[in-house]
Amino acid sequence: MKSLLKYTFAFFIIATTLTFTSCSSDDDTATTVDELAGITKFQEFSNDTHTIELYSKEGNLEQGFNEIYIRIKDKATGNYEKNAAITWTPMMHMSMMNHSCPKSEVVQKTPNGTLYSGYIVFQMAQNATEYWDLKIDYTINGTAYTTTSEIDVPASAKRKVTSFTGTDGVKYIIAYAAPSQPKVAVNDIVLGVWKMQDMMHFPIVDGYKVKIDPRMPSMGNHSSPNNVDATQTALGELYKGKLSLTMTGYWKINLQLLNAEGDVLKGEAITDTVTESSLFVEIEF
Numbered sequence: 001m002k003s004l005l006k007y008t009f010a011f012f013i014i015a016t017t018l019t020f021t022s023c024s025s026d027d028d029t030a031t032t033v034d035e036l037a038g039i040t041k042f043q044e045f046s047n048d049t050h051t052i053e054l055y056s057k058e059g060n061l062e063q064g065f066n067e068i069y070i071r072i073k074d075k076a077t078g079n080y081e082k083n084a085a086i087t088w089t090p091m092m093h094m095s096m097m098n099h100s101c102p103k104s105e106v107v108q109k110t111p112n113g114t115l116y117s118g119y120i121v122f123q124m125a126q127n128a129t130e131y132w133d134l135k136i137d138y139t140i141n142g143t144a145y146t147t148t149s150e151i152d153v154p155a156s157a158k159r160k161v162t163s164f165t166g167t168d169g170v171k172y173i174i175a176y177a178a179p180s181q182p183k184v185a186v187n188d189i190v191l192g193v194w195k196m197q198d199m200m201h202f203p204i205v206d207g208y209k210v211k212i213d214p215r216m217p218s219m220g221n222h223s224s225p226n227n228v229d230a231t232q233t234a235l236g237e238l239y240k241g242k243l244s245l246t247m248t249g250y251w252k253i254n255l256q257l258l259n260a261e262g263d264v265l266k267g268e269a270i271t272d273t274v275t276e277s278s279l280f281v282e283i284e285f
């Protein structure tokens with residue numbers, strides 16, 4: 001009996017060793033897995049020559065700020081392109097007109113890597129009759145390619161983006177970019193401020209300030225200590241500040257947008273009588 005048990009145990013060890021050995025032999029696979037760590041593919045579209053793969057951390061898109069990752073696969077060889085120059089054009093097709101939205105450039109994540117990334121800010125969600133598509137133009141070794149596909153942009157559960165006209169008559173878009181996973185702590189908050197120049201162009205606004213005042217409406221509208229208003233550290237960048245969250249739950253992040261001269265273009269300071277700003281984003285965690 002005892003020797004049978006030993007024999008069974010020895011067999012189990014050999015089987016286990018074989019399993020682990022066979023799983024960890026492919027170097028190519030290991031590199032690919034590392035590049036895609038933490039992101040999930042949510043869509044593929046293709047033209048005659050390539051398959052374009054879209055990834056995000058959440059494995060989908062939604063209304064608001066979206067970090068998006070791209071890989072381009074050569075259909076003939078199955079290899080991923082490492083020297084592509086990519087531009088993109090998101091477009092919303094509405095019943096009366098088409099318009100684009102704020103977006104970054106598309107940059108290669110690592111030298112000689114296969115992954116490219118950037119952000120797109122969908123200021124509106126799709127609905128039954130109006131939809132977004134994404135055109136991707138890219139050049140590889142001097143040859144230009146293009147492909148366009150419809151994308152799914154459902155409404156976000158909480159307000160993550162807001163469009164408005166400032167007291168200066170300019171149309172602005174403000175979006176909440178981070179933290180995507182808020183903590184009970186002083187978080188690094190990232191907001192974006194863009195101007196709607198026309199239907200196709202939404203440049204970043206430089207040199208402004210976004211005042212932040214997080215409140216819990218369900219608990220006497222209490223605030224939190226040690227928040228820091230969001231500003232740019234360099235021109236052309238997103239706005240960074242500190243968001244203090246003292247407990248989990250629903251927080252309304254009341255905002256005020258100030259221009260370089262300190263004039264309030266939109267939003268109100270919170271007082272005993274003014275319990276919310278007309279400019280805000282929301283989180284719940």
Ligand SMILES: [Cu+2]
Nearest residue numbers: 092094099124
């Ligand atoms: Cu629209």
